[in-house]
Structures are given as structure tokens and as C-alpha cells.
Amino acid sequence: MKRVAYSLEIKNKAVEMKIEGYSTKEIMDTLNIRNCSQVKTWWKWYRNGETHRFHQQVGKQYSYGKGIEQLNNEEKLRIENKRQQAEIDVFKKVQGIGKEVVPEVVIELVKELKSKYNVNLILDVINVPKSNYYRWKNKDFTMSESEHEIIQLCKKHRFIYGYRKITALINRKFNKTINHKKVQRIMQKHNLNCKVRMKKSKKPGSTYYKTENLLNRNFKTEKPLEILTTDITYLPFGKTMLYLSSIMDLYNGEIIACTIGTQQNQKLVNDTLNQIELPSGCILHSDQGSVYTSYEYYKLCEEKGITRSMSRKGTPADNAPIECFHSSLKCETFYLDRELKSSNNIVIDIVENYIENYNKVRIQQKLGYLSPIEYRELAA
Known part of the structure; x- marks a missing residue:
């Protein structure tokens, strides 16, 4: 770690805070001091009556008590005043004593102050080695x-x-x-890393009628509309609770049908399924929610020639693709911007626009960085 040169004011303030009963950690946080041993050393010097050592520069003399105190008073005063003025000018432009600064800032800083101060003094104040500065200076930092x-x-x-x-x-x-x-x-x-989604658990529901798990977490398929997955998610972002029922084609992750309602009932899932025409024999996978194990849903799937498949009880990972989609929907809209919580109509618009963007624009790594519709059209 690079050595940091702290000003006389910082050292005196650290001692004052120590006398007032502040802990070393509090002093470090307040004065932005990197190492706890630094505070302990200053405190030891103060107790030993060696406050003259606060004027020392960073280096061997810092440990052995040699350096600036060997000069006469006039020279000491001149050097200290020069350094203090340099610190004031530097830290007006670069906030945070002891923090590392990026090369572009260092180059610009030296350029502005080198007519007033020696380059070595400026670099010493911000604790940047001279070799680093000249290497940075010869490098092009313009944004490509x-x-x-x-x-x-x-x-x-x-x-x-x-x-x-x-x-x-x-x-x-x-x-x-x-x-x-x-x-x-x-x-x-540039601090542009993507936002991390919130982790949460989902309580398993009760089972009314069970169908075998035909997928066994094998979510890959070679043809469109061959294997589908469906689920319901809560939308607690409007004036009242809303529910989203979605059906996803596992071929390309496209949402091929969806319904938003105010009740989590049989009509919600049946209306979603009735939006699309499916080839006979396709597999539709769901969890063991009561709406999916009901007689009405069973008859509707039978009429359409759909083969049903169900996750194991209390195992959301068995239906991971649609679970992941619903999580992304909330994380990239309502959880990302709390101000989006509003009326039910606005919530519905946000969800519908997100699904349209998800299908047409939002790229996915597993699809070769294409959107679901781009992937389907390219394959066709």
C-alpha cells in the first residue's frame, strides 16, 4: 500500500479527538485515515512530548525522528507554509485526503498547479509516485x-x-x-455495473391434483411451441393487488400469452391459455397451484390436446424459466425505480410495455445475444 502524507492539521485533530474519547475507528472514519497504526503513532508521540515529529515528512526519518526538525526555525517555517498552502490548493480540487485519485485527475491537477508549485511537491501531497505520473502523462486518456x-x-x-x-x-x-x-x-x-437483484424465498402452495414432472428441469427444446411453461406472479405495486399470468415458449424464452387480473382465480389462467392456438401434443408445465390442478383447467388442456406437466411440491426451480422472467420483470422496473408504484392502470401499462420490450428488444446470452423474437425469426 502506498504511504500517505497527512497534514499537520489532520495529526493535531486526531490527537484532539483521542483526548475527547473518540475511538481509533471513529477517528479514522472522520478524518479518512487509512491505517490505525497511524493514529496510534501520533498518540504515542503526543504522550511522549514529541509533537515536533508531526512536522516530519514521510520516509525513514518518520520512524527515526530525523528530518525537518534538524533545520533552523526559518527554514522549517518556510517549508511547512509552502506545503500547507499546496495542500490547501490541491484539496480544493481533489476532495478526500488519503484517497487514491485516477490518472486523468492527477494530470489535470499538475497542469493547473505546476506554475505555482514544484511538480514533486504536488505529487507528494497527493501521494503519487513521480514515475507513475510521467507514465500516465505520456498515455492518451481521451475517451474512445x-x-x-x-x-x-x-x-x-x-x-x-x-x-x-x-x-x-x-x-x-x-x-x-x-x-x-x-x-x-x-x-x-465509470461505475456502470448492473444492479443486483434482490434475493427472496417463495412459500410452497398446497396440492390438489398432481401430474408427473415430464421436464425434470430439462428446459431445452428444438422447436417452437413444443414445450411451454406457465405461472402466476403477484404485482403489489398499484392501489390494489394485481396478478400476472404468463405463458413462455421454452424454445426462445418468448412470452406468448399473458393476462393481468385483480383476482388469482381460474378465469385468469384459462383466459391466458385461450389467447393462443397450440399444436396437439405440446407440453405445458406449471406448478401445483390449485388453479392448475383444477378440473376446469384439466378439461381445457384436454380439449386443446395439451400434455400437462407439473413441478414437485415446493420446488420453484422445477419451473425456473418463468420464475426467472417474473423476477426480472419486477427487478428491472418496480424494484429499480420505486416511483413507478402508482395506479393500477399505470402498473398494467408498465408490465405490458416490459413484456413487449422483453420479446422484441431485450437480448439474452443463451440466445446468442438476440431477443426472443429475433432468435425465432433468424432460426426460421
Whole structure:
């Protein structure tokens, strides 16, 4: 770790806080001091009557008590005043004593102050080695076209894409290959990493009628409308509770039917299923909710020639694709922006717009960074 040069004011303030009864941790947090041994050393010097050592520069003399105190009073005063003035000018521009600064800031800072202070003094105040500064100075830090585009893409997609998806979009736009590690570094540099979704558990429901689990978590299929999955999720974001019933085609993850209602009843799932015409013999997978184990649902599937499949009791992972979709819907809308909670009509509009964007625009890694509809049309 790099050594940090702290000002005389910081050292005196640390001692004052120690006298007032503050803990070392509180002093470090307040004054932005990196190492606890630093505070302990200053406190030891104060108790031993060696406060003159607060004027020492960083280096061997810092440990052995040699350095600035060997100069005459006039020279000491001149050097200390010069350094204090430099610290004031530097930290007016760079906030946070002891924090590392990025190369662009260092270069700009030296450029502004080198007419007033020696370059070595400026670098010493911000604790940057001279070799690092000249290496940075000879390097071009102007923002490239791809870097600018990465920033714009992250903002456009509201920071819900990770570096892999951003890499795919950049490569598609510029028709060339940019390494995903470079994209990751740029996103980390500008703090553009995607938001982490909230983790939560789901309580299992009760079983009324059970059908075998034909998928056994094998969610891959080679043809559209061959294997489908369905589920209901809560939408507690409006004036009253709403429920979303969705059906997903596991071929490309496309939401092919959905219904939003104010009640989690049989009509909700039946209306969703009646929206689409399905080939005879296709598999429709669900959990063991009462609406899916009912006689009405059983008869409707039989009339349409649908083969039913069900998850094991209390095992949401058996229906992972549709569970993941419902989680993404909430995480990328209502959980990301709490202000979206409003009237029921606004909630319905947000959900419908999200599903349309999910099908047509939102790329997926497993689909070769294509949207579900793009993937289906390309395969056709």
C-alpha cells in the first residue's frame, strides 16, 4: 500500500479527538485515515512530548525522528507554509485526503498547479509516485468511441445489462470484436455495473391434483411451441393487488400469452391459455397451484390436446424459466425505480410495455445475444 502524507492539521485533530474519547475507528472514519497504526503513532508521540515529529515528512526519518526538525526555525517555517498552502490548493480540487485519485485527475491537477508549485511537491501531497505520473502523462486518456458508446448503452438500458450483454451490443454495432474484459474494465471505471437483484424465498402452495414432472428441469427444446411453461406472479405495486399470468415458449424464452387480473382465480389462467392456438401434443408445465390442478383447467388442456406437466411440491426451480422472467420483470422496473408504484392502470401499462420490450428488444446470452423474437425469426 502506498504511504500517505497527512497534514499537520489532520495529526493535531486526531490527537484532539483521542483526548475527547473518540475511538481509533471513529477517528479514522472522520478524518479518512487509512491505517490505525497511524493514529496510534501520533498518540504515542503526543504522550511522549514529541509533537515536533508531526512536522516530519514521510520516509525513514518518520520512524527515526530525523528530518525537518534538524533545520533552523526559518527554514522549517518556510517549508511547512509552502506545503500547507499546496495542500490547501490541491484539496480544493481533489476532495478526500488519503484517497487514491485516477490518472486523468492527477494530470489535470499538475497542469493547473505546476506554475505555482514544484511538480514533486504536488505529487507528494497527493501521494503519487513521480514515475507513475510521467507514465500516465505520456498515455492518451481521451475517451474512445467505444468507451463513450458503452456508457450510452448502459444508460439506455437503465443499468440492467452486465458487461457480457453490453459487449455483444457493442460488437454488433461496430461490426468488430471487442474483448469482454475491456468492456468490464470500462464499466467498472465509470461505475456502470448492473444492479443486483434482490434475493427472496417463495412459500410452497398446497396440492390438489398432481401430474408427473415430464421436464425434470430439462428446459431445452428444438422447436417452437413444443414445450411451454406457465405461472402466476403477484404485482403489489398499484392501489390494489394485481396478478400476472404468463405463458413462455421454452424454445426462445418468448412470452406468448399473458393476462393481468385483480383476482388469482381460474378465469385468469384459462383466459391466458385461450389467447393462443397450440399444436396437439405440446407440453405445458406449471406448478401445483390449485388453479392448475383444477378440473376446469384439466378439461381445457384436454380439449386443446395439451400434455400437462407439473413441478414437485415446493420446488420453484422445477419451473425456473418463468420464475426467472417474473423476477426480472419486477427487478428491472418496480424494484429499480420505486416511483413507478402508482395506479393500477399505470402498473398494467408498465408490465405490458416490459413484456413487449422483453420479446422484441431485450437480448439474452443463451440466445446468442438476440431477443426472443429475433432468435425465432433468424432460426426460421
